[in-house]
Amino acid sequence: VQLQASGGGLVQAGDSLRLSCAVFGGFSRNYVMGWFRQAQGKEREFVAAIRRSGHITNYADSVTGRFTISRDNSKNTVSLQMNSLNPEDTAVYYCAASRSTVVLSTTSQYDYWGPGTEVTVSS
Numbered sequence: 001v002q003l004q005a006s007g008g009g010l011v012q013a014g015d016s017l018r019l020s021c022a023v024f025g026g027f028s029r030n031y032v033m034g035w036f037r038q039a040q041g042k043e044r045e046f047v048a049a050i051r052r053s054g055h056i057t058n059y060a061d062s063v064t065g066r067f068t069i070s071r072d073n074s075k076n077t078v079s080l081q082m083n084s085l086n087p088e089d090t091a092v093y094y095c096a097a098s099r100s101t102v103v104l105s106t107t108s109q110y111d112y113w114g115p116g117t118e119v120t121v122s123s
Contacts, residue, residue, distance in 0.1 A: 001026040003114030005095040010120045011085055019080040019117060021095030029073040032098040034110060035080045037091035037119075044094065046105040048080060058103045062088070085121045092116040 007019040021033070034049035048059045048069040057069050063082075071078040078095065096110035104110065 001031075001097060001112045003095045003097060003112055005093060005114045005117040008093060008117030008119045010122065013086050013121055013123050015085050015121070016081070016083045017085060017119060019082065019093055019095075019119075021078045021080075021114060023076040023078075023097065026097075027073070028071060028076045028078060028097070030099070031112075032100050032103055033069075033071055033078040034096045034098065034104065035069060035078075036094045036096060036107060036110075037089075038094070038116075039091040042091075044107055046107075047093070049103045049105060050078065051103050052101070056103055058105060060105075082119075085119075087121050087123045090119060090121050092118050 002024040005021045035047040036044050038044040050057045050069045054071045066084045068081040094116045095114040097112040098110045
């Protein structure tokens with residue numbers, strides 16, 4: 001399974017951005033999908049995750065109410081809608097897939113990772 005994230009860029013504080021992740025070599029419906037991010041000099045941290053069916057989601061406290069994760073299993077994609085961005089959201093964002101059946105927030109529990117897409121939010 002290969003993952004390819006896209007949609008990153010440079011935006012101003014308060015703007016919105018939508019990230020997408022395409023799944024290749026497998027069916028996205030077979031995986032819990034998650035988004036993580038890693039700011040320069042910091043560890044990779046959990047952002048959001050969505051269960052296989054799409055009915056259950058989980059978010060980090062720092063993005064709750066601003067970010068929305070969704071999936072379209074018919075297109076083998078998962079998205080992250082990011083609103084009200086602030087400079088603290090600046091990071092490389094990674095898409096990940098897990099063979100688990102429950103929503104996970106730990107990097108070690110994900111089996112596949114994409115190369116990441118960079119998001120920069122200026123003040």
